[in-house]
Amino acid sequence: MIKIAIIGGSGFDEPEFLHETKSVKIGTPFGHLSADPIIGKLDSTEVVLLNRHGKGHRIAPGQVNYRANIWAMKELGVTHIIATTACGSLREEIEPGHLVFPHQLIDWTKNRKSTFHEGDQVAHISMADPFCDRLRSILIGAAREQGIKFHSNGVVITIEGPRFSTRAESNMFRLLGADIINMSTSPEAALAREAGICYAAVAMSTDYDCWRHSEEPVTWDMIVATMKKNVSNVKKIFMASIPSVSFENCDCRNALDCALV
Numbered sequence: 001m002i003k004i005a006i007i008g009g010s011g012f013d014e015p016e017f018l019h020e021t022k023s024v025k026i027g028t029p030f031g032h033l034s035a036d037p038i039i040g041k042l043d044s045t046e047v048v049l050l051n052r053h054g055k056g057h058r059i060a061p062g063q064v065n066y067r068a069n070i071w072a073m074k075e076l077g078v079t080h081i082i083a084t085t086a087c088g089s090l091r092e093e094i095e096p097g098h099l100v101f102p103h104q105l106i107d108w109t110k111n112r113k114s115t116f117h118e119g120d121q122v123a124h125i126s127m128a129d130p131f132c133d134r135l136r137s138i139l140i141g142a143a144r145e146q147g148i149k150f151h152s153n154g155v156v157i158t159i160e161g162p163r164f165s166t167r168a169e170s171n172m173f174r175l176l177g178a179d180i181i182n183m184s185t186s187p188e189a190a191l192a193r194e195a196g197i198c199y200a201a202v203a204m205s206t207d208y209d210c211w212r213h214s215e216e217p218v219t220w221d222m223i224v225a226t227m228k229k230n231v232s233n234v235k236k237i238f239m240a241s242i243p244s245v246s247f248e249n250c251d252c253r254n255a256l257d258c259a260l261v
Contacts, residue, residue: 108159
């Protein structure tokens with residue numbers, strides 16, 4: 001049975017596009033979730049909403065309990081995760097307001113737990129292709145049908161935060177080949193792969209980071225203003241794409257089979 005989780009920030013934990021909603025409490029071996037998940041239905045598909053940063057954006061990116069969040073999704077029977085994330089653009093052509101469906105990831109974080117397997121068990125999980133291509137294709141098709149401006153590929157680099165980049169760092173990330181920058185995709189994507197859950201992201205470009213000298217350096221107010229404009233477009237994509245998700249034998253689900261030592 002298909003069950004889809006939407007993990008994001010403020011604006012994506014409101015269940016107005018779902019019916020038969022209820023809030024649930026769930027414990028994990030890794031501690032507390034960011035918030036109580038909300039479960040509802042979109043047509044006949046079960047959907048779980050989880051606010052990554054907690055109500056009121058009270059949890060900094062580096063303090064999010066990613067392991068608890070993803071473990072809980074697995075316990076709830078989630079088969080697919082669609083993650084929403086604000087991002088800074090590192091490319092001229094990715095304008096603020098555009099959406100990006102990243103296909104690759106650079107992890108520049110320093111202090112986050114990135115595996116469920118510790119102690120006597122090691123999991124060398126493959127992350128060559130960190131996002132589920134099948135799920136990405138469905139989201140891209142929905143964006144195209146809705147006439148929303150988007151980029152079908154992109155390399156996202158995740159930094160520790162919560163501070164924004166220096167100009168030198170921003171330019172370095174461009175040289176590394178990153179197209180967009182955020183603070184939340186790692187280790188979320190890797191943990192989803194360990195859990196056998198298909199994972200794809202909808203990244204909302206809110207600014208030009210600080211590499212572009214003709215623009216003002218990014219501020220939180222700038223991000224919030226652009227995100228508010230993007231939220232309705234992303235919800236349109238959800239409503240158009242979620243009924244199309246099917247349960248196929250995806251490699252994402254079997255990644256752990258040959259990863260455990």
